[in-house]
Amino acid sequence: MSPVVRGLTMLYLTTILLGFAHGMLPPIIPVLEDTFGVSGGMAAQVVTAFTMGRLIGQPLGGTLIDKFGTRPAVLGGPVVIGISVSVGIVTQWFWPLLVGLFIAGAADSMWMLGREVAGVDLVKPNQRGRLMSGFMGFHGVGMGLGAWLGGTVGEEMGIRAVFAIYTGIAAFVFLVSVLIPSAERPPAAPEAAAPTGGSRLERLRNLYLQIDPRLRTTYLVLVFATASMMLYRMAYQAILPLRMDEIGLDPSDIGTLFLVVSFGSLVMIVPAGFVVDKIGRKWATVPSTAIPGIAFLLIPFTGDFGPLIAIAVLMGFANGLSLGSVATSTYDVAPDAVRARLQAARRTVAEVGAITGPLLGGFLAVQFGAGIAFFVYAPVLLIAGALLMFVARETLVKRPATAAA
Known part of the structure; x- marks a missing residue:
């Protein structure tokens, strides 16, 4: 097995395993209420804590x-996790x-970024969309399978068993990660690197100025789009269980719903990568924000399991299209010398959405009911879709069929 094939195999395997482990948490939110004697809104803050760690x-x-x-x-990420x-x-x-x-959460974000850059170093630029689609897709599949197991184990054996499984998976991921070949690139030339002096804001500005001026607005739109995506994903994980609890569904039903979404992501892994690499980045990024916006408008009107399954299918399709499309566009925009820092800056700002999702959503759920949170978040997603469509540039560079006359 070549180093490239071995590296990609190990990266995908560890992706699905840690996705599985993290996916076990959302369905046990109602169980946390009983175990620790906290409210539903407070129990949902396990998702907030994890995402705040990712911010750091x-x-x-x-x-x-x-x-x-x-x-x-x-290597270090799974150990700390x-x-x-x-x-x-x-x-x-x-x-x-x-x-x-x-x-x-802090360790997970460092691990995910390291995994991503390691993968980018192993493939050609015109394969980035399929690479990122695979990463995001397998992560989503893992989360769905983990949600199904987490809901069942949490209901039957309690939360201690869920965290014991999570710990064991992290240990196994470390052992597998040893087999991933080193993909470090040579150090960048001093003139290509962003300045490191000055305040944090100044360093961030210097990073931003490394981007081609024609693509800087596109980068800002990608940051906002990422924030909206993180908002809806974290809100969906943290607030949907509360909504389902309101209408009388149990943790195993919650796990099943997440599994449906993940199945949609699995089905879309190959099509999404093809769309991003062959047709255009925007053909994936626009619907991946607009469709969840529409779905969030529908969720408050659901009162039983059937309509939620239909919405889950819709969300799975959208989630599949989003698989790495924004990250791929950012790698198109970011110069190699500062690519990890620009990706990290985008995601750091975007984590505001991930934190806001469960935090504000938990407050709204306690005060007004879980359905109201989805009404509040829907316009943000629809605005992101509009900006991606009308403001951001298409970053896929297609080779012309014939030379210009």
Whole structure:
């Protein structure tokens, strides 16, 4: 087996495994209420803690990877994740669980960025869409399968068993990651690198100025689109279980619904990669934000399991189209010398959406009911779709069929 094939196989395997592990958490949110004696809105903050950790981990991971390569993130991430989530096995209080998941989120974001850059180094630029589609698709499939198991295990055996499984998976991912070949690229020339002095805001501005002036607005739109996507994904994970609990569905039903969404992502892995690499990035990014916006408008009107299954199919299709399309567009825009930091900057700003989703959604769910949160978030997604369609540039460079006369 060639180093490229072996590396991609290990990267995809670890992606689906950690996706599976994280996917076990959302369905047990109602169980956390009973275990720790907290409200539903507070229980949903396990998702907030994890995403706040990701917010911290992004800039750290970007700097680490641009300076030292992918190996420290790919190997160190699973170790920290495993140690952090093991808190859930033993703690009798809710706050240590939140701390553990915060640390796990930071490690997970560094690992995901390292995995991504390692994969980009292994493939050609015209294969990036399929690479990223595979990463996001397998992660989604893993989360769906994990949601199904998490809901069942949490209901039958309690949350301790769920966190024990999560810890074991993280340990196995570390062992598998040792087999991933090092994909570090040579250090960039000094003149190509972004300045590192000055305040944090100044460093961020310097990073932004490395982008081709014609593509800077596109980068900003991609940041906003990522924030909207993170908002809907985290809100869907954290608030949908509360909505389903309101209409009398149990954790196993919640797990089934997430499984349907993940199945849609699985079906779309190959088509989404083809669309992104062959037709155009915007053909994937626009519907992947507009369709969830429409779905969020429909969720408050559902009162039983059947309509939610139909919406889950729609969400699965949209989620499949979103598989790595924005990340691929960002790699098109970002110069190689600062690619990890620009990706990390995009995701750091975008994590505002991931944090806002469950945090504001939990408040709205407690005060007005879970359905209201979906009404509030829908316009954000629709605006992102409009900006991607009418403001952002198409970043796929197609080779002309014939030379100009």
